Amino acid sequence: MSLSKMTFFERFEADILSCKKTITIRDELEKDYAENSLVQASTYEDDRWFCALLIKSVEAICLSQLSEFHAEQENMTLSELQTVIQEIYPDQQHLYVISYELAR
């Protein structure tokens, strides 16, 4: 059974709603999203729903493969993205890039 809910830190909500942030990078525990499925997005802090997302792809990635392209899709610099990933997933080398579109 694939996941149907995803939480985001509140500070990313505006970027998601304005389509500036179109991927998220998660660990093994949060990789089971089915392509073309609708997922309800809410804030991590207070579990407030803010949109539905259409999952486009889920792809495994090694930390060393993080690129400027990923950063652009996160609306960050590569350095900012590496810092965020290191803070959320310290010592994890294998993660998953989840691409999505805002469902209208």
Ligand SMILES: CC(=O)Nc1ccn([C@H]2C[C@H](O)[C@@H](CO)O2)c(=O)n1
């Ligand atoms: C609970 C939890 O881990 N929630 C997360 C994890 C990641 N994000 C954001 C941060 C970055 O923009 C990307 C890459 O991980 O996804 C998040 O908002 N909430």
